Amino acid sequence: MTECVECGAEVSLHDDLEVGEIIDCTTCGAELEVVDTEPPVLERAPELEEDWGE
């Protein structure tokens, strides 16, 4: 568990957490980026950019 940087609610994390992964806060809906795993640290994820995609 860690805290949502947007709303402060607890965010549950899965075991195979990966730096760079995006976690959704189930309370406020914010997209959070995993910037560290030991211990888990979350930051607000970047906003969608126009050239993102496949």
Added chain:
Amino acid sequence: MTLQVGLLYSRIRKDEKLLLTELRERDHEVTKIDVRKQTFDISAAPAAFDGLDIVVDRCLATSRSLYATQFFEAYGIPVVNSHETAAICADKVQNSLALEKAGVPTPATKVAFTKETAMDAIEEFGYPCVLKPVVGSWGRLMAKIDSESAAEAILEHKATLGHYEHKVFYVQEFVEKPGRDIRVLATDGEPIAAMVRSSDHWITNAAKGAETDVFDLDDEAVALVRKASDAVGGGLLGIDLMEIGDSYTVHEVNHTVEFKALDDAVETDVAATVVDWLEGKADAAADELEVTA
């Protein structure tokens, strides 16, 4: 053989997690390279890239993908997909030109640089027709134009509000597809798996919520996939086809292809097949180095 694999990314999606898991399970050493934290020197590779056998470009941002692949090629580090492939697939104009040149059936397309000539192109196609951004993905900013007044409004908005790329007007015929299109994942033209993406909406991208199901490719589709892959320089590609009667048209080829929806839809272990291919590419690159050394 254990490989040192660089994975170029800015966001780890389920696609990248599938690849990372497969690579690690095979005991390959993976170096995750977050492009946002990296600088690229024009004369020498950063020390972090020492020993990499191959780099997989999984950049989310097309602009970064285009430059990063060029740097890895300049450093002599094999990168998939190649810059050539990225450059063609990243831009819909390049993509269409390459398909047309290779004789791959693709929707009729015109490009114009002003609102007035774009309007001429639209009028030539008639209504409906389609206006797409030259760079973009996930079905964003695509416009199905149903009338002259809609065309005028969209062109005005693009010319006024968009940056310079939106002043390159990419106009395409509207293809009456049967409520679905086909996504084929292929490595150097060899299909790994395929799925249909179905939706009531005219845009049938999985990213837009289309329903997916497995699709069996016939000989014609397999041949088109091979030809389309060759047209853009090969690599790990997502090739999109639409059915027209009993034939197909290829509307685009994607170079940093997402495959999580496909992995869910088909029985094939997509990540495992991609890693098989990556191992082969790394081996081939190593052999080439030995020959030239």
